[in-house]
Amino acid sequence: MSVVLPAERLQKALGYIFSEPRLLKQALTHRSHSSTHNERLEFVGDGILNALVARRLYHTFPQFSEGDLSRLRAHFVRQDSLAIIATELQLGDYLSLGEGELKSGGHRRPSILADALEAVLGAIWLDGGFESAATVVEQLFAARIAEVNPEDAMKDAKTSLQEWLQARKLSLPQYDVLRQMGESPDQIFEVSCTCVELKMASKAEGTSRRAAEQEAAGSLLKQLRLQYPGKKVVKK
Amino acid sequence: MSVVLPAERLQKALGYIFSEPRLLKQALTHRSHSSTHNERLEFVGDGILNALVARRLYHTFPQFSEGDLSRLRAHFVRQDSLAIIATELQLGDYLSLGEGELKSGGHRRPSILADALEAVLGAIWLDGGFESAATVVEQLFAARIAEVNPEDAMKDAKTSLQEWLQARKLSLPQYDVLRQMGESPDQIFEVSCTCVELKMASKAEGTSRRAAEQEAAGSLLKQLRLQYPGKKVVKK
Numbered sequence: 001m002s003v004v005l006p007a008e009r010l011q012k013a014l015g016y017i018f019s020e021p022r023l024l025k026q027a028l029t030h031r032s033h034s035s036t037h038n039e040r041l042e043f044v045g046d047g048i049l050n051a052l053v054a055r056r057l058y059h060t061f062p063q064f065s066e067g068d069l070s071r072l073r074a075h076f077v078r079q080d081s082l083a084i085i086a087t088e089l090q091l092g093d094y095l096s097l098g099e100g101e102l103k104s105g106g107h108r109r110p111s112i113l114a115d116a117l118e119a120v121l122g123a124i125w126l127d128g129g130f131e132s133a134a135t136v137v138e139q140l141f142a143a144r145i146a147e148v149n150p151e152d153a154m155k156d157a158k159t160s161l162q163e164w165l166q167a168r169k170l171s172l173p174q175y176d177v178l179r180q181m182g183e184s185p186d187q188i189f190e191v192s193c194t195c196v197e198l199k200m201a202s203k204a205e206g207t208s209r210r211a212a213e214q215e216a217a218g219s220l221l222k223q224l225r226l227q228y229p230g231k232k233v234v235k236k
Numbered sequence: 237m238s239v240v241l242p243a244e245r246l247q248k249a250l251g252y253i254f255s256e257p258r259l260l261k262q263a264l265t266h267r268s269h270s271s272t273h274n275e276r277l278e279f280v281g282d283g284i285l286n287a288l289v290a291r292r293l294y295h296t297f298p299q300f301s302e303g304d305l306s307r308l309r310a311h312f313v314r315q316d317s318l319a320i321i322a323t324e325l326q327l328g329d330y331l332s333l334g335e336g337e338l339k340s341g342g343h344r345r346p347s348i349l350a351d352a353l354e355a356v357l358g359a360i361w362l363d364g365g366f367e368s369a370a371t372v373v374e375q376l377f378a379a380r381i382a383e384v385n386p387e388d389a390m391k392d393a394k395t396s397l398q399e400w401l402q403a404r405k406l407s408l409p410q411y412d413v414l415r416q417m418g419e420s421p422d423q424i425f426e427v428s429c430t431c432v433e434l435k436m437a438s439k440a441e442g443t444s445r446r447a448a449e450q451e452a453a454g455s456l457l458k459q460l461r462l463q464y465p466g467k468k469v470v471k472k
Contacts, residue, residue, distance in 0.1 A: 044290050
């Protein structure tokens with residue numbers, strides 16, 4: 001008789017089996033579902049992820065200054081990038097969300113996915129120690145880091161989006177603040193970024209308007225690159 | 237015949253002996269001295285320090301939210317706090333500085349000391365592995381974390397300073413930008429924070445005006461608490 005481990009497929013995808021599965025369960029629990037949620041683990045995971053990516057970049061790019069390394073790391077650990085990795089791991093399938101979040105598609109929301117991935121990494125560190133976390137982070141990031149075009153990655157997303165649009169003779173994107181929640185310093189801004197001529201838009205949240213705009217720009221640029229891999233675009 | 241290790245006393249104070257002393261040497265070299273300076277190591281050290289302090293706070297304060305943990309960590313890893321630890325280690329005595337920095341007292345400057353401490357921690361991680369870095373960080377921070385009053389520590393420095401002054405019927409502090417160097421995003425602001433009635437002031441640098449003001453406020457508050465441990469103050 002085989003025993004089904006919690007999130008067995010996810011643990012296989014991560015290449016790590018938890019000794020204390022309750023830590024994994026907590027890492028996959030959004031605050032909308034239960035008071036034993038993943039935010040404290042996310043704090044720990046954010047720490048170890050940033051440290052490990054810093055070390056990997058230090059070794060991979062011996063010619064880069066601290067400022068360049070820092071910009072490059074921001075590219076790899078930003079919400080958008082983490083959400084892509086979480087999606088590849090199908091992490092959304094294992095999330096425990098409250099009813100509201102479930103109905104509004106929370107298991108596909110980039111912020112929820114990125115936070116849960118960080119929480120899972122934090123849980124692995126606490127469960128299996130540093131080498132376990134290092135092995136998983138290496139497996140998830142090493143190829144991405146080896147293949148990156150550093151110049152592209154170090155440009156901020158708003159600049160890259162602007163350059164992409166200008167190269168196609170399109171107007172600058174439009175940024176709008178959709179919502180502003182909470183009070184400083186825990187404020188959350190939700191902004192949209194729209195390319196009017198192509199009728200494409202993105203939304204993102206951030207702890208500052210600028211951060212949210214960067215996220216939204218990066219996300220729209222990704223959509224645009226998928227939709228129009230070449231130089232030709234179709235105005236709508 | 238005894239061989240004098242580089243910075244032998246510092247290595248003893250850290251409780252860590254380097255296998256590759258050139259890493260320690262680099263960690264102690266300011267950019268004003270040589271092109272093989274400590275900024276890349278500082279990037280790595282900042283990462284591991286943040287991760288380790290995150291884990292320690294996670295275990296020490298199981299009741300705290302992610303936001304509280306994050307504010308508490310900011311208190312322990314901010315420039316001012318790191319500069320104090322660096323001073324206790326007499327790290328300034330081992331720094332290689334350029335002539336200009338030497339003349340202007342660079343080996344006592346909080347930003348240089350804090351950066352060098354982070355670089356040393358990064359060098360220990362690279363030289364001796366995770367457990368070595370964890371042991372040193374634990375030794376430097378565990379007692380401070382155990383003894384902290386979290387409520388005080390989580391308040392931002394400007395708020396704490398304002399409260400201290402108001403409790404003594406003094407006016408609000410005055411913040412002035414003294415210098416603004418470099419270009420965005422590598423800008424450095426130097427600000428002063430002055431309590432006019434007590435004729436006491438502090439200076440600090442930061443990558444934003446707000447960050448510099450926070451540093452300066454924290455530094456002035458520390459001076460004020462030393463000078464006036466009780467409620468009574470002497471206007472000058």
